[in-house]
Amino acid sequence: MIVPDLGLSLSDEVRSALTGGRPLVALESTIISHGLPQPDNLRIAREIEQTVRDHGAVPATIGMVGGVIRVGLDDADLTRLATQPDVAKLSVRDLAVAAASGATGATTVASTSAIAAAAGIAVFATGGLGGVHRYAAQTFDESADLVTLARTPIAVVCAGVKSILDVAATLERLETLGVAVAGYRTKRFPGFFITDSGYELDWQLDSPEQVALALSAQQRQGVQRAALVVANPLPVSEQLDPELHDRVLAEGLSIVERDRVVGKQVTPVLLSHFHSATSGASLAVNVRIILRNAALAAQIAVARAA
Structure with a gap:
């Protein structure tokens, strides 16, 4: 049996950017x-x-x-992950076993953050974080994103956490875990589909340069080894119309309870309901979120490199 290299495989573009000190943005x-x-x-x-490139940084999509963990997917890799039916969903705990199994998989917020930091990439753009699920007091259902961010020094640009989660409990856990959360030009925590x-x-940070300064301070102080969440x-x-959002969320939660959906299936069921019940409006909002976060992350990476 031929055993592949089980470490990180960096694309030529990503390797060149790291060597040359050019700005990089990790993408899940x-x-x-x-x-x-x-x-x-x-x-x-x-x-x-392309949005990352348009704002002066090099994209490093990870999968x-x-x-083999690839940092910087080429177009053939992107196509494979987008179209292959049996792509695994890989959190940090899955990476070693998946590598030994020769799997093809997509990385979550947790695993993308950890891989990016290991590769030397300081800024990561995503849509929304995972968090504490509703009814977690009974199910103990909490995203691995939170624990991983507590031990991964990287800036994560996101639109908060998905509103289908327990937002208050998630913020409490982030505080307990020592993860700094700053609003971008606001002190209101965003709710993914909705602005507030x-x-x-x-805390509030008002420019890419100020976020970059916070990252530099963290590195120089040598005290905190957790992520900096930039809530954009x-x-x-x-935003999605708040009244529509609240009504669809209540309907979705009723469906979850009626059908006794638990564990990892809760989020897909709720998001699927949002998509159908809003006639695709939630999907359009989701796309706007990730494109805006990619742009801001690139600006932060450029400021940090400067």
């Missing part, structure tokens, strides 16, 4: 394989990478192909 692949419907997912994946989740933040809300004019 779960949104390609599990978060967006075909055939739009491949087109949007390319748009996300696993044939058991209803919760206040302690949608403009009010681009």
Whole structure:
């Protein structure tokens, strides 16, 4: 049996950018394989990478192909993750076993953050974080994103956490885990589809340069080894209508309870209900979120490199 290299495989472009000190932005692949419907997912994946380039940085989409973790997917890899039916969803705990199995998989927020930091990439753009699920007091259902961010020094640009989660409990856990959360030009925590989740933040950062300064301070102080979450809300004019959001969320939660959906199936069921009940409006909002976050992450990476 030929054993492949089980470490990280960096694309030539990513390796060159790291060597030359050029700005880099890590991107997850779960949104390609599990978060967006075909055939739009491949087109949007390319748009996300192009948005990073348009703002002066190099995109490093991360995934696993044939058991090898690739940092910087080429177009053939993107196409494979977007179209292959049996793409695994890989969190940090899955990476070693998946590599030994020769799997092809998409990386979550947790695994993308960890891989990016290991590769030397300081900025990561995603849509929304995972968090504490509703009814977690009974199910103990909490995303691995939170624990991973507590031990991974990387800036994560996101639109908060998905509103289908327990936002208050998630913010409490992030505080307990020592993960700094700052609103971008706001002290209100965004609710993914909606601009304001209803919760206040302690800190606000107002420019890419200020975020880059916070990253530099973290590195120089040598005290905190956790992530910096940069919560970037949608403009009010681009959010999902809040009344529609609240009604669809209540309907979705009723469906979950009625059908006794538990564990990993809760989020896909709720997001699928959002897509159908809003006639695709939630998907359009989701795309706006990731494109805006990719743009801001690139600006932060450029400021940090400067």
